[in-house]
Amino acid sequence: MSIRVELCGGLDLLFNKQKELTVQLTDIGQNATVGDLIQYMTNKIEDESKCELFVMDGSVRPGIIILVNDQDWELLDKEDYVLETKDNVVFVSTLHDH
Amino acid sequence: MSIRVELCGGLDLLFNKQKELTVQLTDIGQNATVGDLIQYMTNKIEDESKCELFVMDGSVRPGIIILVNDQDWELLDKEDYVLETKDNVVFVSTLHDH
Amino acid sequence: EEQFDPSFKLDEFSRYGRQMLLPEIGFSGQKAFKQTSVVVIGAGGLGCPALQYLTAAGIGHIGIVDGDVVDSSNLHRQVIHSTSRKGLPKVYSARQFCQDLNPNVKVTCFYENVSVENIFDIIRNFDVVLDCTDNQMTRYLLSDACVLSGKPLVSASAVQLEGQLLVYNFENGPCYRCMFPQPTPAASLMSCSSAGVFGPIVGVIGVMQALETLKLILRIHKAGDVEPFQPTMLLFNGFRTPQWKSVRIRGRQASCTACGPSARLSKEFMQKQANEYLSMCGDNSGATL
């Protein structure tokens, strides 16, 4: 009962350079949604001053998109999508040089 | 109860340019193996004179390798691997210019 | 249509023969390449390989836009410039390379950075636009200008060991503002500034950008027997396994301020209310585009 989370576009830097992690659904909560996962991931960021590089106004900050099973979350229910076991969730930041 | 078969490296030319097909496991036979699938695919080749571009001595001809779920069949049981529903089987011919 | 065409010279038949053999291209595809004009914004790490393969393939008219000069610190990834051309504007260095690779291609140089003032005039004469730049403001500017001018935008980026590739504003696909309605806050951009970049990473994405441009041209000219366009984002990390991820993305968004039915962006707004427009592009510095 776990999902796989990947971090792309430099977001691994917020999570001790982990590019991939396995998250137990039960650790996120019952009927966990992508919105709950965003909250769960935010709590994992050790340096609190860096949270604003990940979240803003209750969702991921502008410039981050989420992919669930190789699909843009906009095609699903965004924050309301209910996670299922073996789901693959990718957080991607758009790449900019400056 | 079906598998997906892909044809790469020019092998689609032997199958009316189909690069991808869905095959019902029941059409191959009970407890169908990769060996059975090779036979099944050979029967699909319309121009019999072209069969030798696909099979030789009871297996795929030299230069073709088979991938099952993104793994070299050599890591599995080769011809004896028993197919399961949703398996993805790729026939790849090595690419040569001449 | 596949008959002898007097506008094709002998050199072109010999030069493109091996790609015209492909049923997906053929003579009609080759003519489409020749009849199409493409403008490449940025002659850096992405623009170099993109220009190389667009030129080699026989695009009829190529525009190159860049305000920088060739510098030694770029040559680890900007592989059509050269040590002997240090100090030369990149657009002229790139033209020199392209014209010696394929003299059949007409090359037009724009030795300037893009801005709200010049972008509409630059892209007006081209059919397809390539975003080979590296900053957020320019990405919004190019996307908005392409939406307002009705041009497809083949957009790529690469930082460190990663790359991303998307085609914007084509058929039912999204524009950059559909994907990223709000600019990334400046603080987050800073976190990856001066992050470094590896040549072959940018290189491979730049070649893919040329490939997607050429596929898009074949599609434009050959509607009917091609697969329907599916908006897709290609993600690459050269040091991971698997390296590539292909992801289905949203289509055009009704809520989009640039391409949606009640979009409020216009060329006039962009040029006359430049400060307000710049803030829509993530500019907090007061810098001009």
Add this chain to the structure above:
Amino acid sequence: EEQFDPSFKLDEFSRYGRQMLLPEIGFSGQKAFKQTSVVVIGAGGLGCPALQYLTAAGIGHIGIVDGDVVDSSNLHRQVIHSTSRKGLPKVYSARQFCQDLNPNVKVTCFYENVSVENIFDIIRNFDVVLDCTDNQMTRYLLSDACVLSGKPLVSASAVQLEGQLLVYNFENGPCYRCMFPQPTPAASLMSCSSAGVFGPIVGVIGVMQALETLKLILRIHKAGDVEPFQPTMLLFNGFRTPQWKSVRIRGRQASCTACGPSARLSKEFMQKQANEYLSMCGDNSGATL
């Protein structure tokens, strides 16, 4: 180790600075590139982009092997040659390009096709070998010579819209004969002869070949903190979605006639019993390698 190294010139610090910023490379990685020699067999559609990015990255010594001359019909994919260098041996055309891109790199040309007679002498002075050729006999020859000489072989191929990439004879990975113990029968090879090829397809595979070579060099010099090597085959079809497939492949095979424990291949056998050896490489024509 990360301290000032007097063997690095100022130009090298400036030139490679942005890639040395990457933690995966750093100054130790850059020194590894400089201390490594790489030989590229074939200066055609794969060799051109591979040479470009190996040169730009700062490989210390690059060998180029090719017996052909630059021809107009190649320029749609052989993108470091040029119209003004038509008729020049490809090795000299490529060297001219590489030395102007990065004069810090030493380039050695071999204006000849590889054969059982010359291959061992050619690869002896290089650490890594790239197979950028296009026929089966040469693939067996290069793989066998690399096995007998203990060199890793980064091997790529591209036809029509497809490409393949594998690293042979490295750590626990297979050699070409482990993957393909029997040569493809001549009749099957004929079926894709003169099949055509599209420039950006070969291009993207050639850049990936440079990338895998550079990763392999980083691994060679920096064991410990890198992921273990997993033998992998990369498959590409530029016109399908998804375009890329990364596949886990077999390791070294005990049954292999080239690299297995009871292998019967030797340099002497290859050179003295050339006809028998050629038939092991799929040559049915009596042609010499």
